[in-house]
Amino acid sequence: xxxxxxxxxxxxxxxxxxxxxxxxxxxxxxxxxxxxxxxxxxxxxxxxxxxxxxxxxxxxxxxxxxxxxxxxxxxxxxxxxxxxxxxxxxxxxxxxxxxxxxxxxx
Amino acid sequence: xxxxxxxxxxxxxxxxxxxxxxxxxxxxxxxxxxxxxxxxxxxxxxxxxxxxxxxxxxxxxxxxxxxxxxxxxxxxxxxxxxxxxxxxxxxxxxxxxxxxxxxxxxxxxxxxxxxxxxxxxxxxxxxxxxxxxxxxxxxxxxxxxxxxxxxxxxxxxxxxxxxxxxxxxxxxxxxxxxxxxxxxxxxxxxxxxxxxxxxxxxxxxxxxxxxxxxxxxxxxxxxxxxxxxxxxxxxxxxxxxxxxxxxxxxxxxxxxxxxxxxxxxxxxxxxxxxxxxxxxxxxxxxxxxxxxxxxxxxxxxxxxxxxxxxxxxxxxxxxxxxxxxxxxxxxxxxxxxxxxxxxxxxxxxxxxxxxxxxxxxxxxxxxxxxxxxxxxxxxxxxxxxxxxxxxxxxxxxxxx
Numbered sequence: 001x002x003x004x005x006x007x008x009x010x011x012x013x014x015x016x017x018x019x020x021x022x023x024x025x026x027x028x029x030x031x032x033x034x035x036x037x038x039x040x041x042x043x044x045x046x047x048x049x050x051x052x053x054x055x056x057x058x059x060x061x062x063x064x065x066x067x068x069x070x071x072x073x074x075x076x077x078x079x080x081x082x083x084x085x086x087x088x089x090x091x092x093x094x095x096x097x098x099x100x101x102x103x104x105x106x
Numbered sequence: 107x108x109x110x111x112x113x114x115x116x117x118x119x120x121x122x123x124x125x126x127x128x129x130x131x132x133x134x135x136x137x138x139x140x141x142x143x144x145x146x147x148x149x150x151x152x153x154x155x156x157x158x159x160x161x162x163x164x165x166x167x168x169x170x171x172x173x174x175x176x177x178x179x180x181x182x183x184x185x186x187x188x189x190x191x192x193x194x195x196x197x198x199x200x201x202x203x204x205x206x207x208x209x210x211x212x213x214x215x216x217x218x219x220x221x222x223x224x225x226x227x228x229x230x231x232x233x234x235x236x237x238x239x240x241x242x243x244x245x246x247x248x249x250x251x252x253x254x255x256x257x258x259x260x261x262x263x264x265x266x267x268x269x270x271x272x273x274x275x276x277x278x279x280x281x282x283x284x285x286x287x288x289x290x291x292x293x294x295x296x297x298x299x300x301x302x303x304x305x306x307x308x309x310x311x312x313x314x315x316x317x318x319x320x321x322x323x324x325x326x327x328x329x330x331x332x333x334x335x336x337x338x339x340x341x342x343x344x345x346x347x348x349x350x351x352x353x354x355x356x357x358x359x360x361x362x363x364x365x366x367x368x369x370x371x372x373x374x375x376x377x378x379x380x381x382x383x384x385x386x387x388x389x390x391x392x393x394x395x396x397x398x399x400x401x402x403x404x405x406x407x408x409x410x411x412x413x414x415x416x417x418x419x420x421x422x423x424x425x426x427x428x429x430x431x432x433x434x435x436x437x438x439x440x441x442x443x444x445x446x447x448x449x450x451x452x453x454x455x456x457x458x459x460x461x462x463x464x465x466x467x468x469x470x471x472x473x474x475x476x477x478x479x480x481x482x483x484x485x486x487x488x489x490x491x492x493x494x495x496x497x498x499x500x501x502x503x504x505x506x
Contacts, residue, residue: 026163032171034127039397041146042163043153044472045421045430046394069473106401 002094007054008035009103020092024085024099025049035101042086048106049085050074051099057081059093076102107132109407110197112184112344113205114138116147117373117396119167121203124404126175135178137195140228148393150232151256152423156263157236164229187348189366201368201407204345204356205400208338208374208391213248217310223332226253238331239264246270246319246332248307250277252422254335255290258299259424268299269327271319275303280337281420283441283454286429286467293425338391340375353377355389360413362403370406372399381415382485383434383464390418390434417483428472432479433465442493444500445471453478455493462487474500 001017004027008014018027028036028049037048047070053060060083063071067084074082085099109125111118114136122134145164153159172179180195187194187202194202210225212218226235235257239245245261247254250272262268270277276287277294291301306322310332319327340355350364351357355377362370362378373396379385398416405412422429427450435456445452453468453475462485468475481500492498 022163030162030165030168032168032174034123037397039393040421041149043148043421043423045428047476066472070476072473073476106398 002090002092002097004090004094005096005098006033006035006051007098007100009101013098018090020090022090024051024088024090024097026086027090028085035105036085037105038086039106044070044084044086047071047074047084050076050102050105051083051085051088052079052102053081053083053088054098054100056094056097060088060097063087074102075104075106107200108198109134109201109203110194110199111136111203111205112138112194113203113207113373114140114144114179115205115207115373115396116144116166116393117207117400118203118205119144120397120400121205121372121404122175122177123167123171124401125407126177128404128408130404130408132200133178134176135180135197137180137182137184139181139183141181145229147227148421150229151226151253152260154232155236155239155257155260161229161233184344187344187369189348189369192368199368201370203403204364204369204371204375205373205396206341206344206356206371206375208340210334211337211339213307213334213336215307215309217312217316218334220310220312220316221314222312222316222330223310223334225334226257227338235333239266242331243267244269244329244331246327246329247335248272248319248332249335249337250274250279250301250303251335251337252278252281254333255294255424256422257333257335258294259297262294262297262299263425269329270294270299270301271305271307271321271327272301272303273306277301281435282429282431282467283435283439283456285441285443285447285452285454286469289447289452289469290424290427290429293427297425338374340377340389342375345371345375354387357387360385360415361406361411362399362414370403372396372403378414380434381413382417382483388418388434392418392420394419417479419479428470430468430472430475431465432468432475433463433482435465435467439464440490442490444493444496455488457488457490460487461489 039046039048144166244267247270308320311318342352345356346352356371377389402414420431439456442455456465458464466478
């Protein structure tokens with residue numbers, strides 16, 4: 001199970017062991033972590049599971065057109081390392097992944 | 107301080123979460139009649155039924171969440187409120203919140219209680235339906251609303267013969283414009299789903315278990331499985347019983363308070379005046395409405411009184427089609443097409459009698475829809491010619 005670290009907007013890290021095959025979003029929801037809203041449950045509708053990928057960005061699934069479109073409408077600033085965490089499905093190679101959570105999702 | 111919430115669904119869980127996010131320190135108790143952890147409802151009729159979403163991934167908030175946040179959850183049916191003593195289920199409250207949701211409207215025709223006549227709203231119902239879909243070759247679906255249409259698409263994709271029986275003249279008549287309704291219908295037809303419109307149900311035939319569906323015109327459709335999907339009714343019996351105003355839902359004011367200032371109502375059960383629609387009373391059945399009302403009420407209960415004014419939005423997945431709706435359309439609205447149904451990407455802009463944009467329905471254009479959402483929230487007056495013109499910069503209008 002890859003260990004993923006979620007860093008809150010005020011810099012607080014939370015490390016979670018997330019089952020392979022789950023997304024970064026699902027890992028956060030399953031642990032009840034604040035900062036990822038995921039209003040639509042991972043269906044690419046709501047753009048409320050925005051994260052900034054801090055490590056291992058190149059190993060993650062590539063961004064689809066729909067995710068790219070939705071990222072234009074996230075509430076917090078879109079940066080070069082912005083992703084929607086529902087699209088980041090985890091494998092063994094993502095051990096040590098670090099994502100930072102934005103100031104706001106809604 | 108003490109907040110008691112009746113309900114354990116999306117609205118209830120989000121309210122508890124938002125209160126804690128806003129540093130509310132008092133006790134929070136959820137009382138609900140469904141056992142087990144809360145789950146994500148929208149996926150039940152879509153990915154979960156199709157087998158694309160596994161059961162553990164339906165969890166909305168895990169048990170650990172409630173422990174960490176000191177949120178108590180009690181499994182019980184609330185049948186009384188002592189408003190004078192401000193007590194419910196033996197608990198004192200400073201604020202009571204009714205997040206009682208809605209339940210499926212039932213059919214009262216003969217045979218509605220037969221085995222094989224099912225409904226879909228809860229996770230157990232979804233599990234049961236999934237098992238039944240795997241064991242049969244045909245399903246009759248009563249009702250061409252969102253649940254009926256989504257399940258029709260799933261069942262057809264699973265290889266079943268699907269027959270939809272609808273009283274009205276078209277699919278999703280209450281929710282979407284005619285062009286969108288037609289577009290979805292065409293996709294269902296292409297996928298093999300067959301429809302009976304203007305068809306009244308006479309009853310279900312069988313002994314113990316279902317054998318056939320009878321229509322009022324004499325048509326008999328043999329089947330062992332029928333889904334009744336004819337909409338929902340708000341759970342407001344408790345509110346009515348304790349003397350709170352009810353109508354289309356539990357009646358609340360702009361800040362979601364009932365006629366008792368210590369009691370609020372949110373989610374599917376609450377009917378409220380919407381500022382974006384001339385304070386017309388609406389009751390919205392959606393996740394967005396439940397979550398946004400919960401966040402709004404959390405502000406009010408933590409000392410920042412807030413009027414609820416969020417634009418409703420909604421989505422549906424049918425076959426390879428993603429439908430998104432922003433705003434509240436009315437049957438008399440003018441429907442103006444932007445984009446091309448032939449290419450499978452278009453929107454319908456709905457204009458009210460005064461030419462103001464009331465809603466946008468989009469097919470397979472998520473990005474443009476997000477811009478349209480911002481635009482509808484401004485309720486601008488638009489000319490149909492502007493909407494039809496692909497060069498007209500709607501995005502800029504939304505940002506202006």
